[in-house]
Amino acid sequence: MLARELRKKGVERGSRVCLLVQRSLGMLVGIFGILKSGASYIPLDGGVVTEQTFSYVLKDSGAAFIVCTSVFTHRAPHDLQVLCLEDFAPSNDNGTMQLPVQEQSSYLDEAYVIYTSGTTGMPKGVSVSHRNVTNLLCHEPGSLGICPGTKVSQLLSVAFDMCVWEVLGCLLNGGTLVLRGSSKLEWERTLQSVHVVVATPTILQCYRAADYPAIRVVATAGEPCSQALADEWSVGKAFYNCCGPTETTIVNTMHRHQHLTPLSIGAPTPNNRVYILDENLQPLPIGCIGTMWAAGACVTSGYVNKLELSRDRYRPDPFCNNGMMFNTGDLGRWNEHGELEHFGRLDDQVKVKGFRVELDGVAAVMEAHPSVTRAVSLLIGTDLWGIISPSSVPIDELKTFIERRLPYYSVPSRYISLEMFPMTSNGKVDKRSLREVAVCSASLPLTEHKLQAKEGTCPIFR
Numbered sequence: 001m002l003a004r005e006l007r008k009k010g011v012e013r014g015s016r017v018c019l020l021v022q023r024s025l026g027m028l029v030g031i032f033g034i035l036k037s038g039a040s041y042i043p044l045d046g047g048v049v050t051e052q053t054f055s056y057v058l059k060d061s062g063a064a065f066i067v068c069t070s071v072f073t074h075r076a077p078h079d080l081q082v083l084c085l086e087d088f089a090p091s092n093d094n095g096t097m098q099l100p101v102q103e104q105s106s107y108l109d110e111a112y113v114i115y116t117s118g119t120t121g122m123p124k125g126v127s128v129s130h131r132n133v134t135n136l137l138c139h140e141p142g143s144l145g146i147c148p149g150t151k152v153s154q155l156l157s158v159a160f161d162m163c164v165w166e167v168l169g170c171l172l173n174g175g176t177l178v179l180r181g182s183s184k185l186e187w188e189r190t191l192q193s194v195h196v197v198v199a200t201p202t203i204l205q206c207y208r209a210a211d212y213p214a215i216r217v218v219a220t221a222g223e224p225c226s227q228a229l230a231d232e233w234s235v236g237k238a239f240y241n242c243c244g245p246t247e248t249t250i251v252n253t254m255h256r257h258q259h260l261t262p263l264s265i266g267a268p269t270p271n272n273r274v275y276i277l278d279e280n281l282q283p284l285p286i287g288c289i290g291t292m293w294a295a296g297a298c299v300t301s302g303y304v305n306k307l308e309l310s311r312d313r314y315r316p317d318p319f320c321n322n323g324m325m326f327n328t329g330d331l332g333r334w335n336e337h338g339e340l341e342h343f344g345r346l347d348d349q350v351k352v353k354g355f356r357v358e359l360d361g362v363a364a365v366m367e368a369h370p371s372v373t374r375a376v377s378l379l380i381g382t383d384l385w386g387i388i389s390p391s392s393v394p395i396d397e398l399k400t401f402i403e404r405r406l407p408y409y410s411v412p413s414r415y416i417s418l419e420m421f422p423m424t425s426n427g428k429v430d431k432r433s434l435r436e437v438a439v440c441s442a443s444l445p446l447t448e449h450k451l452q453a454k455e456g457t458c459p460i461f462r
Contacts, residue, residue, distance in 0.1 A: 001088045002033025003101045006065065009081055013104040015039040016061050016113065019158070020046045020054075020068035020075065023179055026085035027158055030067045031167060033088070035111065038104030039065075042113045042125075043158040046072040048425040056122050057115050060305055107131040113304060114161045116246045125304030128161075132249040135297040137169045139270040141240060141254050144196050144217050148174040151194040155180055155187070155203065160426040161246045162222060166198050191215065200427040201225040205374050205389065206420065209233045221251045223428050224342065224360055226367035226374060227263045234259045241265055243342055244294065247313070247326050248272075252298040253340055264339040265332070272296030274340060275325065276333055281318065284333070289343055292332040295325040331358070350379040355409040357384065362402075362410055369393070369401050374421055376429055377412060378438065385438050386412030391419045416441060 011017060017034045019041045021027040034041040042061050044054065046068065054075065057063075066076045067083045076082045105111075111130045115123035136142040142165075146152060152170035154177050156163040170177045180190040184206075191197065191212045200222040209215075209232045218233050221242035233239045234257045243265040244251035253274060255266025268274045273295040276284045284290040295317045302310035317323035331343040344360025351357070359377040366375035366386055374389040388398065395415050402411050416438055422430040 002029060002067070002083065002085070003036035005083060005088070006034065006037040006039065006067075007101065009065065009083075011037050011039050011065060013038040013109065015065070016042055016063045016110075017065045017067055018042045018044060018058060018061070018063040020044050020049075020066055020072045021085070021158055022047045022069070023154065023158065024069065025179070026069050028167065028171075028177070029085055029088060034067060035105070036101055038109075040110040040112050040127075041067075042115070043163070044115075045157045045159040045425055046075070048157065049159070051075070053115075053123060057125070060122075061113060061125055105130060107134070110301075112164065114246050115159070116161075124306060124309070126161075126246045127301045127304055128246075128249055129301065132298060132300055133164060133168065134172075135271055136249055136251070136269060137165070137172055141256065142169070142251075142269050143173055144169065144198075144219055144240070145238070146170055146173040146175040146196060150175040150196055151178050152176065152196040153178055153180065153190050153194040153198070155190070155197070155199055156427055157425045160222075161250050162198055162200075162426075165219070165250050169198070170196075201229055202374070202421055202423050202429050203427045204229055204233060209235060209237070219251075219254075222426065224344075224364065225263065226364075226372070228367065228370070228373055230257045230263050231259055243330070243340075244298070245326075245328055245330075247300050248294040248298040248328065249300060252294045252296075255339060264335065264337075265342045266339055268294075268296065269298065272298045273320070273325075274332075275319065281315075283319075286334045286336060289331055289333045291346065292328045292330040292340070293325045294328055295320060295323055299324050299326050352379065352382075352384050353409040355407070357410050362386070362406065362412065365402055365405050366398065366412075368405075369398055372398065374429075376421070376431060376434055378431065378435055380414075380435060380438055383414050384410070384412045385414045385416065387416045387418065387421075387434050387438065389418050389421055391417040393417055414438070 017039045019030045065081050069085050073082055107130045110127050111133055112128050113125045115125050117123045152175045154166050178190055178194050180187050196217045197215055198219045201220050217238045219240040219242055225241050239257045240254050241257050242251035242254045252272050253265045253268055255264050275293040276290040277293055278284055278290050302314050313327050314324055317325040329346050332340050335341055344358045348359040349356055362377035363375040366372055371393045372388050376387045378385045422433040424430045
């Protein structure tokens with residue numbers, strides 16, 4: 001019904017339709033209805049997106065239609081056509097639901113546009129084709145073994161590209177999608193009933209793997225995963241540590257982690273390649289750290305209306321005729337086992353006491369401590385901060401542990417311990433909130449400092 005109505009109103013192959021929803025059955029109707037019409041969808045989380053970002057995305061993308069649930073119709077500009085998802089419930093079928101809608105899309109057409117905020121400025125729209133996404137979802141290991149009878153959780157925001165992995169990865173392979181509610185209890189009930197979970201490390205940290213024996217497969221991405229977390233969730237489960245930005249279609253490397261073995265991000269997914277290059281775009285030997293460039297079927301076509309930025313980040317592949325490669329901004333190296341190891345991001349490098357420090361590298365050392373499940377390192381002013389979870393970790397012991405493994409300039413001078421890290425709407429660590437907690441607690445005595453840090457965490461379930 002939705003696809004037919006969109007066609008009737010002028011949507012055609014190549015059109016873009018904004019999908020303004022939160023997690024619901026209507027969200028699924030919107031995704032598949034828009035794709036069926038031949039258009040691509042632009043997912044926005046109606047409960048999170050600001051008016052400024054919403055207006056910018058509509059203007060930047062050129063979307064002429066908005067599909068939304070009734071609670072968000074008031075947010076639509078008057079000059080755009082709006083379709084309310086409640087009008088397309090099965091109970092409203094007038095007999096046209098069963099009439100076929102002729103397919104219009106090809107595999108090279110745009111399937112969706114994800115607006116990713118990046119580190120500065122307004123969000124960038126990444127155009128992802130049907131070919132890009134089906135290459136991940138329809139091949140092992142990206143298909144995650146999903147088949148008829150497999151129950152897959154739907155935990156993530158529609159605006160996060162990993163939601164595509166949950167929704168399309170499940171339904172294209174015949175699985176059953178289980179939508180979660182908003183409370184922690186509803187999250188727990190969902191996890192107790194499903195077989196496959198796609199989540200960020202920050203989400204997984206909120207739960208004990210042993211409490212969810214029904215889960216058979218876990219895939220995590222979106223931010224670095226700690227060794228301790230990978231070891232916990234790989235007991236009795238297939239645990240995949242994955243890596244890749246939105247520009248390389250959700251993830252482009254995957255590694256099935258074995259309990260108590262060194263953690264890596266594995267190898268490129270099928271039909272993809274990863275190059276470790278120096279500043280002159282020359283390949284580096286095994287064991288040398290360089291910039292990770294992604295190539296192959298995962299590489300998207302570029303940014304919407306940002307030609308210069310696209311030319312800078314997307315380059316012709318010098319190692320493959322007619323191919324393109326993308327600068328992920330990640331640092332990595334190949335190890336002697338033919339696996340990729342991740343060493344943070346280029347934009348996470350800071351200067352401390354005149355020395356270059358990789359913040360993700362400092363966090364990785366903190367997470368190597370057996371009592372630490374999650375860690376973040378931030379530079380605030382001239383101070384390097386170590387922020388860790390859980391709150392029971394002995395700080396003096398941790399500092400000694402770090403001093404034995406890092407040069408003096410990379411050892412944090414200030415620490416905060418939290419029982420739980422705050423999360424963004426995408427399920428990643430909310431570093432802005434952590435920075436605010438650190439700034440507010442900087443002048444407090446240590447005992448009060450810990451208390452304020454705990455109270456400063458944001459609500460995790462939204």
